Amino acid sequence: MKKAFILLVLLLCGCTKDIIETKIEVTDNYVISINYPVTNIKKIDKQITDFIDNEYKNFKKNIKDEYNVELSELNIDFEYTISNEYISVNIKSYIYDALNKKESTNNLSIDTKKEVKKQEKESIDYKLQERYINPKSKIIALTFDDGPSYYTKKILSVLNRYNIKATFFVVGNKVRDYSDTLKEVLNSNCEIGNHTYNHKLLTRMSDDEFLSQINKTQEVIKQYTGFTPKIFRPSYGILSNSLKKDLELEMTLWNIDTLDWKYKNYKTIAKRAIKGAKDMGIILMHDTYKRSLNALPIIIEELLEQDYEFVTISEYNKIKEIRKNE
Ligand code: ZN
16 A cells, blocks of 8 residues: 655644554444544644644545545544654554455655744744833843742732832743743843743853753743843853853842742841842842742832932843943
């Protein structure tokens, strides 16, 4: 039997769990059974079953025309390979011709790469709203590293309560689980920065490994939020000069360290931020501790009292540029 090969490429929306389940349906004169891995993602599941439903009639007709047989049974099952961006589905059918007691198999495939490209183009492109900040005002930036985490939303609600913008340097491998949190971060007009994919020490890495840390994080943030970060902070704040030359994002460190990973008392953390505060200050905190959350209102109230304007890192960089050219 001649084999037609068809490959179906679907957009990956998340990870799947492979459980084999058989769906059996009896039509006018034969049994159709579809064996397929059940995904917990309704969209993919629907795309595959729709595809099979659509193809089924054609498939049946082709076989009838070509081999002049009466089908009594047609089983379709498929397997898929998951890559970072696509699921490649390979559909296999088993035909049983009861009249001639003959069994045969067929492979189906379709190329939907063009469609995938179209979807990429249509994906949302999230941009932060621009706002006016007097470059002469006393500015300071709050930055939170190593999230998103359970505390990020709580930190965001404190920021929103005072209508303050901050920057979150996120770790790529946490993005998917907290994608809703990150969308809220963006809706509050706070900025998201790249803080590597899994927070490894970068100094002993090859150029390729380093670029993969950056690019994987850029991609996952874009995929789940629509936003493309412009800024980067290396894990542990260390980056060798040789790797720095590969970097296309703007690198940002800090000049006020709360050491909130070390000090367990929220008042100590608040005191360190307030004591270090200065015009063009960048405060380093982590949105992964309750004590950092508790220190935040104290820091904000005191610095507002001292007439500080809170800016995101991109705003900070613009103001720095303006001041340099004056
Ligand atoms: Zn970090």
